[in-house]
Amino acid sequence: MKHYKTIKKCRLCGSKKLSQTLSFGKVPLGNNLLYNQSSSLRAKKYPLGLQNCNRCNHYQLSHEVNPKLLYATNYSYLTGVGKSFIKHFKDYVPWIENKCKLSKGDKILDVGSNDGTCLKFFKKNNYKVIGIDPAKMPAIKANKSKIKTYNIFFNDRGSEILLKKEGKFDFITSHNVFAHISDLRSVFKNIFKLLNDGGHLCFEVGYFLKVLQNNLFDTIYHEHLDYHHAAPLVQLLRSQGFSIISLTENKVQGGSLRVLCRKDNLKKISYSANLFLQKESKFFKKNKIKIKKWKNTIENSMNKFEEIIKKYYMKKYVISAYGAPTKATLLLKLANLSSHKYLNYIVEDNKLKIGRHIPCTKIKIVDFKYFRENKPNILIVLAWNFIDDIKAQLIKKKVKGILILVPLPKIRKILI
Numbered sequence: 045m046k047h048y049k050t051i052k053k054c055r056l057c058g059s060k061k062l063s064q065t066l067s068f069g070k071v072p073l074g075n076n077l078l079y080n081q082s083s084s085l086r087a088k089k090y091p092l093g094l095q096n097c098n099r100c101n102h103y104q105l106s107h108e109v110n111p112k113l114l115y116a117t118n119y120s121y122l123t124g125v126g127k128s129f130i131k132h133f134k135d136y137v138p139w140i141e142n143k144c145k146l147s148k149g150d151k152i153l154d155v156g157s158n159d160g161t162c163l164k165f166f167k168k169n170n171y172k173v174i175g176i177d178p179a180k181m182p183a184i185k186a187n188k189s190k191i192k193t194y195n196i197f198f199n200d201r202g203s204e205i206l207l208k209k210e211g212k213f214d215f216i217t218s219h220n221v222f223a224h225i226s227d228l229r230s231v232f233k234n235i236f237k238l239l240n241d242g243g244h245l246c247f248e249v250g251y252f253l254k255v256l257q258n259n260l261f262d263t264i265y266h267e268h269l270d271y272h273h274a275a276p277l278v279q280l281l282r283s284q285g286f287s288i289i290s291l292t293e294n295k296v297q298g299g300s301l302r303v304l305c306r307k308d309n310l311k312k313i314s315y316s317a318n319l320f321l322q323k324e325s326k327f328f329k330k331n332k333i334k335i336k337k338w339k340n341t342i343e344n345s346m347n348k349f350e351e352i353i354k355k356y357y358m359k360k361y362v363i364s365a366y367g368a369p370t371k372a373t374l375l376l377k378l379a380n381l382s383s384h385k386y387l388n389y390i391v392e393d394n395k396l397k398i399g400r401h402i403p404c405t406k407i408k409i410v411d412f413k414y415f416r417e418n419k420p421n422i423l424i425v426l427a428w429n430f431i432d433d434i435k436a437q438l439i440k441k442k443v444k445g446i447l448i449l450v451p452l453p454k455i456r457k458i459l460i
C-alpha cells in the first residue's frame with residue numbers, strides 16, 4: 045500500500061457490493077500533530093468517507109490509509125485517564141462474572157489492553173490476567189503495575205506466541221479496539237483458537253446506531269475502519285462457531301455496543317439477543333432516508349455551531365477549546381473553526397500533545413498552566429464525551445466565569 049487505498053470489499057462478509065453513504069472529501073490525519081507551524085499547515089490530507097455493504101449492512105471507511113502513516117505518531121492514549129472509564133470497568137467485572145460463571149484462577153486475556161486498567165479489576169478478584177497491546181508506552185506502564193502485558197500485535201503471529209507461552213484462555217475481553225484493527229475476521233478466528241471450549245469472548249465497540257441517532261459524525265476518522273452495529277457482527281461470529289449470549293448497549297464513548305459470545309460451535313442466538321437484533325433492524329429500516337441525507341444534517345448542525353461561535357467572536361469574546369482528540373480535526377474543519385481567527389488555542393491534558401498544532405491549522409495546543417494564565421470567555425469542549433470529567437476538573441481547579449460550549453450530541457451551553 046502506498047499512501048492509501050480504496051476499500052473494495054466488505055471487511056466483515058467479503059461482499060463487493062458496496063455503496064457510498066457519505067464523503068467528507070480530503071481530511072488531514074487527526075493524530076498528525078506537528079510542532080512546526082508551517083509543516084502543520086502543509087500536512088497531507090486523505091479521503092475520508094463512509095460506505096455500506098449491500099449484503100450484510102456493515103458500515104466502514106471507503107479508504108484505508110497506510111497504517112505506517114497513520115500510527116507514525118503515537119500519542120498512546122491511556123485508558124486510566126478518564127474517571128468514567130474506570131467506573132465502567134469496575135461495573136464490568138461483576139457483570140461478566142455473573143454472565144460467564146467464571147471461577148477463581150480462570151485465565152483472562154485482554155486484547156488491546158492498554159495500560160491494564162480493565163485487567164486490574166479482574167486481577168483484584170483473583171483471576172490470572174494477561175494483556176496484549178502493540179502500543180509501547182501503555183504496555184510498559186501495565187507491566188510496571190504487575191499486569192503481564194505482551195507488547196506485540198494481536199495477529200496470527202502474536203496469537204501463536206500467546207498460545208505457546210500462556211496456553212488457552214477461559215475468557216477474552218476487548219474494549220474499543222476492534223474498529224482500529226485491519227483484519228477483523230482473522231482476529232475473531234485467532235480468539236476462537238485461543239479460547240477453551242465453552243469459553244467466552246466479550247467485546248465493546250462504538251455503536252454506529254448511536255452515532256446515527258445522535259449525529260456523532262466526528263467519531264468518523266481515518267483510524268476507525270469500521271462503524272459497527274450488531275447484525276453484521278452476529279452473522280460473522282456465528283459463521284466462525286460462536287453462539288451469541290448477550291447484546292447490550294451502554295453510554296461509553298458516546299454509545300457502545302457490548303457483544304458477549306461463547307465458543308461452542310452451536311451458533312445459537314439467545315432470546316434477549318434476538319430481541320435486540322429485531323429492534324436494531326427496525327431502526328435501520330425506519331431511518332433509510334435519514335441516513336441517505338445524513339451529510340445535510342451534519343452540515344446544518346455545524347453551520348449552526350459556527351453561527352454561535354461567530355456571534356461571540358464579533359462581540360470580541362476570547363474563545364478557546366478543550367481537548368485535542370483525533371476527532372477534533374473533522375469537527376473543526378466542518379464548523380469552519382480551523383482558521384486561527386476564532387480559536388486562540390486548545391488546552392490539553394495529554395503532555396505529549398502540548399506545543400503541537402492541529403493539522404492544517406495554526407491552532408496551538410497548550411497546557412493547563414497557560415490556560416489558567418490566559419483564561420478565555422468561551423471554552424469549546426472538543427472531547428465532548430468526557431464533558432462530565434472535564435467540568436468536574438475545572439470546578440476542582442477553581443476555574444470560574446467561563447461559558448462552556450459542547451458541540452455534540454446537541455449544542456449545549458454550561459456556565460461555570
Ligand SMILES: [Zn+2]
Binds near residue numbers: 057
Ligand atoms: Zn458485508
